[in-house]
Amino acid sequence: MKNNFSGKCLCGSVTYKANGQPVVVAQCHCEECRRLSGTGHTVGAMFPLDTVTLNGELSTFKYQSNRGSEVTKAFCGKCGSPIYGSNSRAPDHLTFSLGTMDDATALEIQVVVFERGKQRWDQLGADVMSFATQPDWKPDT
Template sequence: MTQSFSGGCACGSIRYVCIGNPIAMLNCHCRDCQQSSGAPFASGVVVRVDETEVSGSPGTYSVRGSRGGSTTRSFCTQCGTPLFTRGELVPELMSIRFASLDDQAGFRPMVDIWTSSAQPWVQLSGDIPHYPQSPQHE
């Protein structure tokens, strides 16, 4: 994925542009991502918050993360499209949901996280690292 990419919700009420290079591209298998995505895992692009401009007003829902901090998920209140995830413990970063990208062709997962919660029938790629939980942010 190249520098500067964009996306938004299905109905067009929420749009975003990110001007920075992605920090990571990942698949998260935690139960919260399963529920919020309606799928066995959620794929996302991790970026810096200050390199992302959002137009529109997404709704939010917060849950307590495994390390005690709050995790906030953003979505379109009109069409329900999942958009962003931000964690209280690393507030300068956010994950942009794969499904909201305008151009999905450049997405290449680099890591699978929370594989301890992965569904037993999901085939994990042997080409990327797997973590039973989330790796520590340094």
């Protein structure tokens, strides 16, 4: 089982490493996560802060959650990639966005939170076309 995880932002200015297995891997459908990701959800792996090393310039955005805690979202100050989130209810943990990990193939989603916020369009049916790479496709004009 993989015990070291690393990742970076799109431009490579921010890098991180987390040693050990995540506490949890969660998919979240809350409104804030949808807006942060620009999609229907986020997926993150939570690690104890003392297992994490971060390098690079991060910008942060803080807001109050519906439960009254302070949530901090950290992203690359150059390319805007979301790197991690933290919550004042778990101040000694960081949750890294799985999409920024170099290799997250060993991880699986263990829990879905804010399922009530899941959007109808965030569920793909068997009839949706799927391509292994970018297809040669031009919109109808």
